[in-house]
């Protein structure tokens with residue numbers, strides 16, 4: 001059985017002990033102006049610099065005593081097991097675009113790879129020219145820029161493809177086709193890596209769309225779940241049922257967010273830096289609404305919508321939630337929201353990692369008494385995601401009581 005105490009997250013701010021990151025690699029080198037929109041990047045990153053920035057992020061966490069797990073290492077370990085290999089290969093072969101003949105060639109190719117190379121191929125994908133499968137119809141009709149196996153540059157954002165709620169993991173159901181393969185990989189790690197033996201996920205990718213960036217653990221037993229471009233209302237409803245049935249939460253706030261790229265996840269407009277303090281993008285701070293969902297006689301009870309900050313404070317048992325604004329003037333606020341100013345990662349109460357570029361937001365945080373660990377993210381940010389998006393906490397201490 002897994003040691004439950006190694007995996008438990010009940011808040012956004014309890015001292016961070018273990019986190020899952022993905023150091024970006026060859027999958028980012030696949031990005032070109034031709035495919036970047038589809039792969040959900042807004043610019044073409046300089047990969048070497050992105051790696052340096054990511055190493056800086058990991059190092060900043062380690063210096064604060066956080067154990068950093070790398071997704072690639074866990075995947076390679078898991079792929080040592082035959083059942084994991086079979087699951088990975090059958091996921092790839094399930095792609096209907098392949099057709100029988102190319103599927104056979106791809107199977108032969110993957111069967112010949114050792115765990116390290118198989119892990120590499122699952123993440124970096126396989127370009128047309130890398131597979132010499134010359135004579136088949138599907139292969140010949142493919143464009144030479146097409147991928148036989150799609151790369152997964154979105155893996156950088158480990159927040160989205162799995163999320164821990166208490167001592168259970170939600171392997172999420174990502175909405176965008178470019179990201180579907182990510183939860184196949186995290187699902188495989190949690191199913192086969194010995195570190196997670198005996199773990200039973202509380203959510204799986206066959207369910208309604210749900211992304212980790214939309215899930216905020218406001219306080220033990222209280223979740224806020226954004227619903228907009230990614231997580232669907234049905235995804236929030238399904239998660240509420242799953243966490244209530246598993247006894248992981250008593251209240252879920254369903255929070256509608258604008259269905260657009262700038263606000264793709266709830267954590268692009270709101271993150272927590274203390275047990276009673278959020279960082280919010282001013283235009284949404286006082287307009288955001290929430291439906292409070294609770295369990296009643298085995299079914300869901302849904303309240304009338306209320307202001308998010310009020311509904312959240314009430315569910316958390318607080319008089320009010322303190323709000324730190326990102327930026328003072330509207331133009332700077334909009335620029336810094338786009339550059340992930342709101343997307344802070346709390347390492348402990350009142351200690352948060354943030355991109356250094358968001359000068360005003362960081363100044364606001366410090367003025368409010370929050371210690372800011374600045375990291376550079378000029379290249380990392382090209383996929384639109386900050387320190388919270390790039391991290392999946394696996395173990396946090398229980399948060400202290402609110403003052």
Ligand SMILES: NC(=O)NCCC[C@H](N)C(=O)O
Nearest residue numbers: 040157213265383384385389
């Ligand atoms: N939680 C987050 O906001 N994650 C960032 C995801 C960025 C990625 N390029 C995407 O569009 O899905």
